Amino acid sequence: MTDSASCEPLLEVRQDTDNSLSSPNDNESSSVDDSQENTSSGCSSSSTTSSTKDEEKQKYFTHKLPEQPCFFFIPHKEWRKLRKTQQKRQFKSLHWTNVIAKGIRSVHPHCSFGFKRHSVKMIGSMTKKPLFTCTGYCRFDDCQVKVNVKVESESSLKAVVCFQGGIVRHSLQQLRRRPIRAEERQLIADTLSSKLPRTVYLQSLNKLEETVLQSGCRDEVPTTGVLKTLSWGEREKQRRHENEMVSLQLMSEDVQDKDDQWIQKVILQPKGVMLWSKRTIRLFHDRSKEDIVYLDATGSIVKKAKGESTPFYIYELVVRNPIKGCSPVPVATYVTCEHTTASITYFLGSFITDCQTTWAKNSQKTSYVTL
Ligand SMILES: [Zn+2]
DSSP: OOTTTSOOOOOOOSBOOOOOOOOTTOOGGGGOOHHHHHHTOOOOOTTOOHHHHHHHHHHEEEEEOOOSSEEEEOOHHHHHHHHHTEETTEESSTHHHHHHHHHHHHHOOSSOEEEEEEEEOOTTOOOOSOSEEEEEEEOSTTOOOEEEEEEOOTTTOEEEEEEESSEEEEETTBOBOOOOOTHHHHHHHHHHTTSOHHHHHHHHHHHSOHHHHHHTBOTTOOOHHHHHHHHHHHHHHTOSSSSHHHHHHHHHHHTTTSTTOOEEEEETTTTEEEEOOHHHHHHHHHHHTTSOEEEEEEOSSSOOOTTOSSOOEEEEEEEOOSSTTSOOEEEEEEEESOOSHHHHHHHHHHHHHHHHHHHHHHHHHHOOOOO
């Protein structure tokens, strides 16, 4: 009955790339495989008939490259940050790839670029070389587009972009996205502190322009799997103690005797936690007078704990929402890996005892639990 219990992420049927989070030390140039880039050109010949043109349309997304020359400006704040990571003629952090890829997307959002090499002028250098240059390639198998970015002036930070390769050509079966790297990971993790991964995914997808959606470029739409990993990592950082059960107990002590105390019992062996609050007790009291109360169980939400042989299930006591048409409301939740009658009876008994303590005689007249 929880928000994410029955919600499968919207799946895109195209073939997706491995979108695992890359470590800050990953080198994009190491993944470049020139032979792979050249093997799948498959461009249509000049004698293409109308039927083969139709076939091409059914198999590939094609788009013109933007009018050239085109340019974007690197924000000074970002440039100062990058300079701090500079070692000789290179930026040590891969955050530069985020900054440049974002700039390129502002003039050409259809290709997903990986970068081969870059060069930065050293501070104080008197050479006439550009301040910054880099080259990149489109990650789609059938796309021959390459990019070159050149920045001449440190005062304007105007980045001139030059594309090669003729035309954008992406298989309609493919999706490509850049890995989430360096500072971008924290930015997304911050967003996930207040939103579900699936919500962030759908919102990002909805923001895409129609042609970008068709192109298969998903640079700005991380997969739900990646978002879940980032979200989990962020929550882990906020834990009060490295042991999750001790952490739960500390959280429980923090809100003890407060109206919004929601952690009621933390059970160490087998691991379990019971959740409800005075507010949900009031709701249960009101609804159970006149309506049915459901007990629901859901699996596959909490991973199996180390050393435990049975999976975690979430048991929830649910009432119908007092507002017609709105989702049912869980009034008491029990996360446990012990699925016995005794365990569930203990959960329900604990909840009813709390209800009776809160509502004294009234609740004894209105709340019945039969097993
Ligand atoms: Zn492309």
